[in-house]
Amino acid sequence: MKKTTAIVLGLCTSLAAGVAVSQEAGSAAVEARHHQMEMIAYNTGILGGMAKGEMDYNAEMATSAATNLHAMAMLDRATLWVEGTEQGAVEGSRAKAEIWSDPETFDAKFKALQDASAAMMEVAGTDLDGLKGGMGAIGKACGDCHDTFRGPRN
Amino acid sequence: MKKTTAIVLGLCTSLAAGVAVSQEAGSAAVEARHHQMEMIAYNTGILGGMAKGEMDYNAEMATSAATNLHAMAMLDRATLWVEGTEQGAVEGSRAKAEIWSDPETFDAKFKALQDASAAMMEVAGTDLDGLKGGMGAIGKACGDCHDTFRGPRN
Numbered sequence: 001m002k003k004t005t006a007i008v009l010g011l012c013t014s015l016a017a018g019v020a021v022s023q024e025a026g027s028a029a030v031e032a033r034h035h036q037m038e039m040i041a042y043n044t045g046i047l048g049g050m051a052k053g054e055m056d057y058n059a060e061m062a063t064s065a066a067t068n069l070h071a072m073a074m075l076d077r078a079t080l081w082v083e084g085t086e087q088g089a090v091e092g093s094r095a096k097a098e099i100w101s102d103p104e105t106f107d108a109k110f111k112a113l114q115d116a117s118a119a120m121m122e123v124a125g126t127d128l129d130g131l132k133g134g135m136g137a138i139g140k141a142c143g144d145c146h147d148t149f150r151g152p153r154n
Numbered sequence: 155m156k157k158t159t160a161i162v163l164g165l166c167t168s169l170a171a172g173v174a175v176s177q178e179a180g181s182a183a184v185e186a187r188h189h190q191m192e193m194i195a196y197n198t199g200i201l202g203g204m205a206k207g208e209m210d211y212n213a214e215m216a217t218s219a220a221t222n223l224h225a226m227a228m229l230d231r232a233t234l235w236v237e238g239t240e241q242g243a244v245e246g247s248r249a250k251a252e253i254w255s256d257p258e259t260f261d262a263k264f265k266a267l268q269d270a271s272a273a274m275m276e277v278a279g280t281d282l283d284g285l286k287g288g289m290g291a292i293g294k295a296c297g298d299c300h301d302t303f304r305g306p307r308n
Contacts, residue, residue: 032196035189042186046233064232071225078218079200 026090029082034092036072036080040113043069044138047124051135063125069138070117073110081106087151094151106149113141180244183236188246190226190234194267197223198292201278205289217279223292224271227264235260241305248305260303266295 046065049055084090086097099106116137123130200219203209238244240251253260270291277284 028196032193035193035196039186039189039193042182042189043233060232064230067230068233071229075225076218076221078214079197079222 023090026082026085027092029080029085030090030093030095033080033095036075039072040069040142043072044142047120047131047135047138050128051132057128057131059125059127062131063121066117066120066124066134070114070121073113073117077110087154092154094154096149096151099149106145109141109145109148112144113138116141177244180236180239181246183234183239184244184247184249187234187249190229193226194223194296197226198296201274201285201289201292204282205286211282211285213279213281216285217275220271220274220278220288224268224275227267227271231264241308246308248308250303250305253303260299263295263299263302266298267292270295 043065046061047069050057050062081095081099083100085093086095086099087093116134120131120134120138123134197219200215201223204211204216235249235253237254239247240249240253241247270288274285274288274292277288
């Protein structure tokens with residue numbers, strides 16, 4: 001906790017001062033985004049595994065995964081997608097600069113995942129067909145955003 | 155995504171079948187919990203840094219951090235705190251077995267963070283004094299739960 005606190009100091013100070021984010025603070029934001037993406041992948045993996053028949057359908061688990069997927073998609077982006085943390089500026093980042101130069105399109109791409117996961121929350125626990133029906137929009141949202149706003153592997 | 159999907163297969167299959175969770179699936183759940191905890195630490199670090207005066211107060215950032223802290227505390231635990239993933243059973247886990255043998259107390263400890271972060275969402279963006287006033291309950295919730303349910307470093 002102490003280390004994390006230290007790391008984010010520069011982030012907030014920089015933002016408050018309107019200056020470029022420090023390398024250390026930028027790294028903390030990029031790491032936080034990666035935690036967000038890993039959680040999205042974890043929950044999508046549970047739903048996708050059931051949809052593909054690679055695991056048994058379980059209504060409680062499916063609803064839990066859909067609920068958490070939606071929560072991760074709904075996170076406030078001000079402390080995560082911090083300007084100055086694009087690929088090339090901060091090690092480990094694959095975020096394209098267009099995220100910040102074209103925020104309307106980025107918002108729309110994120111909203112597609114928010115909407116798809118909200119819809120999945122409604123159907124995941126009903127039955128396997130419901131879950132399967134909701135899966136396409138989630139996969140499309142992930143792919144569309146990555147195609148547009150994620151750079152090549154570092 | 156493919157790797158994650160593969161990893162969680164065993165998790166859901168095991169749960170559906172009511173058998174012990176596999177090592178691989180257990181590791182995926184433990185990793186997901188660690189992402190959750192890291193996100194809690196990231197957002198608490200931003201709030202704590204402002205409360206201690208180690209960084210300038212910024213209402214937008216404070217509200218964003220409080221909002222995301224609450225979202226992380228509210229995640230559904232069915233797919234995260236999976237039985238059979240206590241310390242000793244899965245590498246990297248520091249979760250005490252009491253989490254599963256005494257779920258009522260675990261619920262209550264988690265609810266303390268949910269309540270404290272909900273209260274923080276209301277005050278974080280008002281002013282620095284409001285933020286400071288909400289900080290104690292968050293720190294207490296973290297500490298109480300760790301003291302009770304987190305084992306020693308691995």
